[in-house]
Amino acid sequence: MKAVLCKSWGLPDTLVVEELPDVAPGPGQVAIDVHAAGVNFPDVLIIQNKYQFKPELPFTPGSELSGVVRAVGEGVTHLKAGDKVLAFVSQGAFQQQVAVPAKAVMPMPPGLDFDTAAAVTLTYGTSHHAVVDRAQLKAGETMLVLGAAGGVGLAAIEIGKALGARVIAAASTDEKLAICKEHGADAIINYSTEDLREAIKAATDGKGPDVIYDPVGGIYAEPAFRSIGWRGRYLVIGFANGEIPKLPLNLPLLKGASIVGVFWGEFARREPKANAAAMQELMRWMAEGKVRPHISGRYALAETPQALNDMAARKVTGKIVIQPQR
DSSP: OEEEEBOSSOOGGGOEEEEOOOOOOOTTEEEEEEEEEEEOHHHHHHTTTOSSOOOOSSBOOOOEEEEEEEEEOTTOOSOOTTOEEEEEOSSOOSBSEEEEEGGGEEEOOTTOOHHHHTTTHHHHHHHHIIIIIISOOOTTOEEEETTTTBHHHHHHHHHHHHTTOEEEEEESSHHHHHHHHHTTOSEEEETTTSOHHHHHHHHTTTSOOSEEEESOOGGGHHHHHHTOOTTOEEEEOOOTTSOOOOOOTHHHHHHTOEEEEOOHHHHHHHOHHHHHHHHHHHHHHHHTTSOOOOEEEEEEGGGHHHHHHHHHTTOOOBEEEEETTO
8 A cells, every 4th residue: 555654854845655565453453444634734834843732753644534444453442444434543544554443543524525534633622622612612702713714724614603692703805704704704804805893893793703713813813912902802813924923911811812722632632521512513514514624635645745845835725635546
């Protein structure tokens, strides 16, 4: 089978595709033929040794996948060969076959295709944990989403609407904002052409948003936080801009506001029952049509470096997937 390998820390073009032996499941494991693997911004950071998770070289990047069970190891009873499944793993999704712990695998919901199944776990898991659990967003409240056309951003918009909130989407181009509107945004802000603080003030009648969802960081963090409403919750999701902002601590004092960290991977590890309940709610919303991943690109296994370059250059809207069997 073929696999993408990171043999030395570096940019996506340093990745190579090599032939490896077919996988076999060990005790408590499931071997899967990978049909689709979701691409996420952390994948760009991990191969450069710039992320919290630091695997040993060489390794295969990629953390979320869907496919068909090849075989199950000793002790695995809830799955069998031929089952369609999705999984979230620490590494290894960008290859044609993978052996993973059975506890990381769940059956694909009926009617879901492989590409969509591979686009759900990390982005929607992150946004559900952020918006529902950490922010406690309520019906009738207002949430501002920065970087709203990305994978986690679109997921946040849909989850906000599923909860009955008003959602303002902010992104860098009119094309990206059009996609945000398609996914339910009530109002839009182009922060490349508009003054962010003035636009937020106009969109909230001067009250400011109750929740700010920020996966971008950089120059927009402080003006956004200065615009937050009383008792607002500022969700720190990540730093796609590449710059970790520094906020003056008098700002949360003056607004009675909270700065709330969001680390879904650690939440899923520490609170697996709560994460499982969240995933069940997401699957129910998906069946009801309230959430629907937007997949803007599909790449063959050999095109993985290009997929990661597109992600790094912020050319991606919604999600992109690798199709390893191509």
